[in-house]
Amino acid sequence: MGSYTNCRNYAHDDPVEELKEMGSPLKLMPLHATGWLNDMKVSSPTAISVNIGNPGAFDPIYRAWTKKYPSALLAFNQIVAYGKGKKIALFLDYDGTLSPIVDEPDNALMSDQMREVVRNAASHLPTAIISGRSCDKVFDFVKLTELYYAGSHGMDIMGPVGKSGCVNNHSNGSNSSHKQGKDLKIFQPASEFLPIINEVFRLLVERTTGINGALVENNKFCVSVHYRNVDEKDWPLVAQCTNDVLKAYPHLHLSHGRKVLEVRPVIDWNKGKAVEFLLDSIGLADCESVLPIYIGDDRTDEDAFKVLREDKRGFGIVVSSVPKESYALYSLVDPSEVMDFLKRLVKWKEEEASRATIK
Ligand SMILES: O=P(O)(O)OC[C@H]1O[C@H](O[C@H]2O[C@H](CO)[C@@H](O)[C@H](O)[C@H]2O)[C@H](O)[C@@H](O)[C@@H]1O
Numbered sequence: 001m002g003s004y005t006n007c008r009n010y011a012h013d014d015p016v017e018e019l020k021e022m023g024s025p026l027k028l029m030p031l032h033a034t035g036w037l038n039d040m041k042v043s044s045p046t047a048i049s050v051n052i053g054n055p056g057a058f059d060p061i062y063r064a065w066t067k068k069y070p071s072a073l074l075a076f077n078q079i080v081a082y083g084k085g086k087k088i089a090l091f092l093d094y095d096g097t098l099s100p101i102v103d104e105p106d107n108a109l110m111s112d113q114m115r116e117v118v119r120n121a122a123s124h125l126p127t128a129i130i131s132g133r134s135c136d137k138v139f140d141f142v143k144l145t146e147l148y149y150a151g152s153h154g155m156d157i158m159g160p161v162g163k164s165g166c167v168n169n170h171s172n173g174s175n176s177s178h179k180q181g182k183d184l185k186i187f188q189p190a191s192e193f194l195p196i197i198n199e200v201f202r203l204l205v206e207r208t209t210g211i212n213g214a215l216v217e218n219n220k221f222c223v224s225v226h227y228r229n230v231d232e233k234d235w236p237l238v239a240q241c242t243n244d245v246l247k248a249y250p251h252l253h254l255s256h257g258r259k260v261l262e263v264r265p266v267i268d269w270n271k272g273k274a275v276e277f278l279l280d281s282i283g284l285a286d287c288e289s290v291l292p293i294y295i296g297d298d299r300t301d302e303d304a305f306k307v308l309r310e311d312k313r314g315f316g317i318v319v320s321s322v323p324k325e326s327y328a329l330y331s332l333v334d335p336s337e338v339m340d341f342l343k344r345l346v347k348w349k350e351e352e353a354s355r356a357t358i359k
Contacts, residue, residue: 071337073344088349090293092130098338099114099335117346121345128148128149131150132298134221153270153300154269156186157188194221198218208238211241221264275304275307293314302316
């Protein structure tokens with residue numbers, strides 16, 4: 001790796017400093033922080049329309065942004081050059097990456113076409129889904145048994161049995177029988193928080209009942225308080241109710257997602273740690289021979305982008321139709337571009353394999 005980090009044009013030598021200035025997307029909000037509302041607005045920008053077929057019609061601000069975060073499709077040859085002779089490990093966020101953002105979380109279905117593309121990718125490259133949703137929920141959407149899954153922002157990890165290195169080599173690991181219909185190895189570093197999370201979920205449901213459009217989702221080791229369908233004038237009510245409930249729970253913190261407040265245990269664990277854990281557990285921790293690529297759209301994905309970037313072992317691709325600061329190196333506009341990128345990756349992998357056979 002190494003050389004690609006130089007292709008970014010940061011105003012600061014240290015991108016971390018730049019992010020701090022912009023309002024780091026990685027920081028968990030302290031419970032009594034002022035500015036929750038501001039953060040709710042910042043994390044919910046209005047999408048601009050991007051005309052891919054006609055670069056001249058690009059919004060100039062977006063165009064400038066892609067100079068800093070080049071399109072992973074346009075920079076495809078550069079990306080595969082980094083992967084030449086290496087094993088690529090794929091990490092995919094779910095909402096906003098594999099499925100488009102929709103008003104109702106339960107309706108965030110993945111298309112059959114996307115499922116086939118992910119299945120195909122997983123047959124060539126070790127592939128994991130890393131989501132804020134609970135493992136069960138995200139598996140219900142993805143329905144592919146051959147993948148690794150890390151739900152609850154990486155706090156609920158499970159993977160297929162029988163691959164080299166098992167995900168339960170660590171504490172808190174155990175065997176579990178899951179609806180995938182076979183034994184799975186699981187790792188749940190926040191298992192002791194389960195009763196608190198359930199309690200807080202019930203309280204948040206109770207407290208937000210009167211707020212039109214508010215929705216509280218139980219994601220096993222986290223709770224999501226959605227305000228996408230809440231009138232903006234009532235957003236302060238959502239922030240207030242959440243704050244009131246969390247006051248009594250100093251071991252829970254809050255982070256921001258796309259029109260959602262994410263309530264999480266304060267443990268030092270996130271999507272970045274989950275990526276490191278999975279790489280380690282499945283025998284892919286060697287930076288020289290493995291290139292991890294993480295594709296995601298959310299603030300919580302930044303933890304994973306950051307880990308890959310700082311370790312110089314791989315990189316992130318941020319999915320966004322609006323300019324935003326990120327630890328990712330490349331960008332894609334939306335899930336349909338993610339699908340195109342995965343297809344190209346598979347094609348490249350197949351060609352690489354056939355070239356190796358001919359030699
Ligand atoms: O890590 P992810 O897989 O991206 O999950 C993050 C949250 O995604 C879901 O919420 C988001 O998508 C919904 C469906 O498109 C949308 O309605 C909502 O406004 C978004 O925030 C999911 O419902 C949450 O539980 C996840 O934490």
